[in-house]
Amino acid sequence: MSARLGIAIAIVLVLGVRTFGAVYSYECDSLPEETGWTLLERWCEPEEWIADGRFYQRMQFCPGYDPPAGQAVFYGRSLGSFVGSERFFVEWRIQTDGHRSEIPFGAPAVFSAWSSGSVDYRFAIASDQARFVRDNRLPIVWVEFPPIAPHTFRLEMSGSDLYRLYVDGVVVDSGTPEGPYPSSTPAVNIGAAAQFVESTTIWDYIRWGDIPFDGSGDFDSDDDIDGRDFYFFHECLSNHRLGINGGPDQDAGPGCRFADFDDDTDVDLLDFAEFQLMFTGGE
């Protein structure tokens, strides 16, 4: 590793990675309210904590209340600064042991990119199934996946032309959106709740912003390749998760196309060599 990259890693560790360039990133190394999220609802004092760069939400029943009235917490954050983005993504990595029978009740885990207009992308996520709703007038999309493992959800939007949903690197739904997004006072809400079954949900990260150009090395689309980009490049190089792997001859997944300099879908040491050549170290 070059001295410049060694320095870059140190910079990233200090910065902790927040809003920069055209990307926002919550890496779940502190509680949401400590990083600018707004508490929307907290019912019956559930336990929440941070461990190993992950945000835990333990949802239990509420003493004195019969189900369905378990604990719940929801947070929100504006997407206002991204209105007009032509190539927008939201990506989050989540694990929950919550039961799928909770989904009709808006539990066990929820993620929504919503607005005051007609365009919403709303998810209820259980251990082995997720429900994806864009509009109550449109068909519900159900997604199945292996239980109680971290899963990577990624939604890409191109203006009014296309939305595409990936789970663990595989396209599970796509089509023409009802309009461009982010638009009409957009925001992201996240949270967890227990209605009839208790659960623990673990968030690893939540990110959104302009989709970086393929093979650019510039994750945050700010026209340089620096330590901030390296944080995400290194993740792509060393990834080992369901359907998304770093290293030679592995598909590194849609979130890592920016790191694939030679356009062969993997992120390996050949890509790393190119990243080092392109590294500018600017801020």
Ligand SMILES: [Ca+2]
């Ligand atoms: Ca994390």
Ligand SMILES: [Ca+2]
């Ligand atoms: Ca950059």
Ligand SMILES: [Ca+2]
């Ligand atoms: Ca490659």
